[in-house]
Amino acid sequence: MSSSSTTTTTTRLLMLKASDGVTFEVEEAVATKLGAINNMVEEEGSEDLICLPNVNGKFLGMVLEWCKKHANNNTNSDKGNDEVNKWWDKEFVMDLDQNTLYHLLMAADYLSGTELVDLLTEKVASMIRGKKVEEIRETFKIKSDFLPGQEEEIRKKNSWAFE
Amino acid sequence: MDASMDLLVWLEPDMSLKILTSLEDPADIVRLVAVSRSWRHFVVANGLCKQLCLKMFPELSRVAHVIEVKQHATEEDVELGFSSNWMEWESMVRDHRVYAFLARCCTSFVAENCIGEAISASSTDNYPRESISNTLESTERFSRRISYWSSKGQHNCEVPETLIYKLASDFCVITEISIQPFQAYFQEGLPIYSARGMRFRIGHPKSPLDLENVPMEEPCDDKFIWTYTSQVFQMAQLNRLQKFELPKPVLCIGGYLQIELLGRVQRQEIDGLFYICVSRVQVLGRLLAPALGVDILDSSGKFILKQFLQADNSPINLPENKPNSINDIDLERRVRTLQQIVDMFRGNGGVNAWDVDDADSDEELVF
Numbered sequence: 001m002s003s004s005s006t007t008t009t010t011t012r013l014l015m016l017k018a019s020d021g022v023t024f025e026v027e028e029a030v031a032t033k034l035g036a037i038n039n040m041v042e043e044e045g046s047e048d049l050i051c052l053p054n055v056n057g058k059f060l061g062m063v064l065e066w067c068k069k070h071a072n073n074n075t076n077s078d079k080g081n082d083e084v085n086k087w088w089d090k091e092f093v094m095d096l097d098q099n100t101l102y103h104l105l106m107a108a109d110y111l112s113g114t115e116l117v118d119l120l121t122e123k124v125a126s127m128i129r130g131k132k133v134e135e136i137r138e139t140f141k142i143k144s145d146f147l148p149g150q151e152e153e154i155r156k157k158n159s160w161a162f163e
Numbered sequence: 164m165d166a167s168m169d170l171l172v173w174l175e176p177d178m179s180l181k182i183l184t185s186l187e188d189p190a191d192i193v194r195l196v197a198v199s200r201s202w203r204h205f206v207v208a209n210g211l212c213k214q215l216c217l218k219m220f221p222e223l224s225r226v227a228h229v230i231e232v233k234q235h236a237t238e239e240d241v242e243l244g245f246s247s248n249w250m251e252w253e254s255m256v257r258d259h260r261v262y263a264f265l266a267r268c269c270t271s272f273v274a275e276n277c278i279g280e281a282i283s284a285s286s287t288d289n290y291p292r293e294s295i296s297n298t299l300e301s302t303e304r305f306s307r308r309i310s311y312w313s314s315k316g317q318h319n320c321e322v323p324e325t326l327i328y329k330l331a332s333d334f335c336v337i338t339e340i341s342i343q344p345f346q347a348y349f350q351e352g353l354p355i356y357s358a359r360g361m362r363f364r365i366g367h368p369k370s371p372l373d374l375e376n377v378p379m380e381e382p383c384d385d386k387f388i389w390t391y392t393s394q395v396f397q398m399a400q401l402n403r404l405q406k407f408e409l410p411k412p413v414l415c416i417g418g419y420l421q422i423e424l425l426g427r428v429q430r431q432e433i434d435g436l437f438y439i440c441v442s443r444v445q446v447l448g449r450l451l452a453p454a455l456g457v458d459i460l461d462s463s464g465k466f467i468l469k470q471f472l473q474a475d476n477s478p479i480n481l482p483e484n485k486p487n488s489i490n491d492i493d494l495e496r497r498v499r500t501l502q503q504i505v506d507m508f509r510g511n512g513g514v515n516a517w518d519v520d521d522a523d524s525d526e527e528l529v530f
Contacts, residue, residue, distance in 0.1 A: 098168035098170075099168065105174065105178065106174070109175075109178060117181075121181050124182045128182075128195070129188070130191065132194070133194055133197045137198060137199075141166065141169065142169050145201075154196055154203075157477075158263070160190070161194050161267075
């Protein structure tokens with residue numbers, strides 16, 4: 001997954017500017033873990049300042065933090081990296097609330113950070129897997145809007161899934 | 164009141180879909196339908212249950228359409244002139260129901276024997292004494308007859324053989340196939356006539372009429388269309404029931420199974436020819452009849468997936484698995500084989516071992 005353009009300028013720094021004006025100085029090798037930035041670097045070449053009008057500073061910062069960890073881990077010796085990354089990913093998503101999770105997910109999606117999107121969608125899925133309907137409503141703050149009797153009907157017809 | 168954190172509201176539909184299609188337990192998906200009306204709509208409109216089934220069984224991409232068939236019903240309670248939108252929604256709801264039911268049937272079950280009957284073997288040395296029908300289990304009364312199927316002999320050890328069986332239902336899930344090569348303990352050196360490997364195919368007859376009066380001792384592979392071919396499994400030259408566990412369950416559409424035995428390893432002393440002999444074939448899985456069935460439409464294997472409903476529109480539940488059969492049979496088989504060997508050493512088995520009289524001393528082995 002390495003980009004060919006990084007070979008000549010490995011320590012080049014990029015300036016990323018979020019929607020709220022916050023800027024981040026990041027090594028190119030880190031930022032290009034994000035597909036969108038990688039494309040911009042490859043297409044626009046020498047441009048050092050990249051404006052990202054769809055992500056605010058808070059979430060861009062978090063996305064870059066994740067990229068940095070993964071980039072660092074991957075430069076270390078290969079064996080055991082997967083383990084380190086996995087452990088770190090777990091820490092990263094552990095205490096995220098839904099609001100942050102969604103914003104991060106949207107940011108990661110916008111920036112084409114495929115691996116991060118996978119990590120975050122998996123986190124959301126884990127909030128649903130094996131959970132009761134009431135728990136899902138509680139987690140996602142959803143109010144039932146079924147007509148009287150409708151929900152009972154669904155439960156009755158599929159009782160095996162609600163046992 | 165806390166603001167809603169509903170992912171369907173917050174995220175793009177594609178992202179929600181990515182999240183919800185990663186659920187693998189059909190019960191998880193079915194429960195989502197009860198969360199709220201928008202969740203129900205999302206699950207049904209995106210066919211999440213169908214997608215789950217397709218992920219488990221790519222073979223289902225050959226489903227042309229899905230129908231529900233009510234038992235003892237006339238065919239008139241459809242097409243009542245609702246708007247096309249409504250009809251479309253209804254058909255999505257129906258697909259959801261049927262695929263949810265199918266997913267559930269295919270994910271939680273105790274494996275049962277799925278073979279219905281023997282159809283034919285590509286060759287048989289001595290028919291009917293060495294017929295393919297000898298490879299089936301009979302749960303009724305065990306005789307002490309030695310029973311196995313034997314191919315005709317070949318000079319070339321590469322000549323394959325095929326055994327064709329009808330499964331007990333035209334629609335089932337197969338998880339494991341076991342084959343026991345036959346050891347001719349009445350021949351010097353106790354040769355085991357195994358094959359080098361095996362693979363299996365699943366399919367349906369070109370025309371059901373073709374299958375009437377098929378001679379069991381002749382090949383009839385050309386009467387079938389095989390829509391699935393497995394990998395090749397290695398077989399050991401050992402006299403025991405060898406399990407070929409499939410990497411993942413296979414959905415058997417059409418009800419016929421062909422076992423292809425590849426390569427011969429044992430030459431018979433007296434004629435110098437290679438034979439393959441099998442004493443037992445077992446297919447484990449779950450029969451989906453009488454709850455679900457298929458109608459094959461054409462030679463491409465497109466089919467109609469049918470769910471049968473009771474008069475009150477409730478699904479027909481599959482019978483609870485009776486966990487008696489397989490192990491008991493194994494045990495009985497072993498006891499029987501031991502008995503045969505003991506008899507042989509005592510010298511009262513005779514040469515025609517397959518014809519040992521079984522009238523006595525067998526009572527305790529009967530169910």
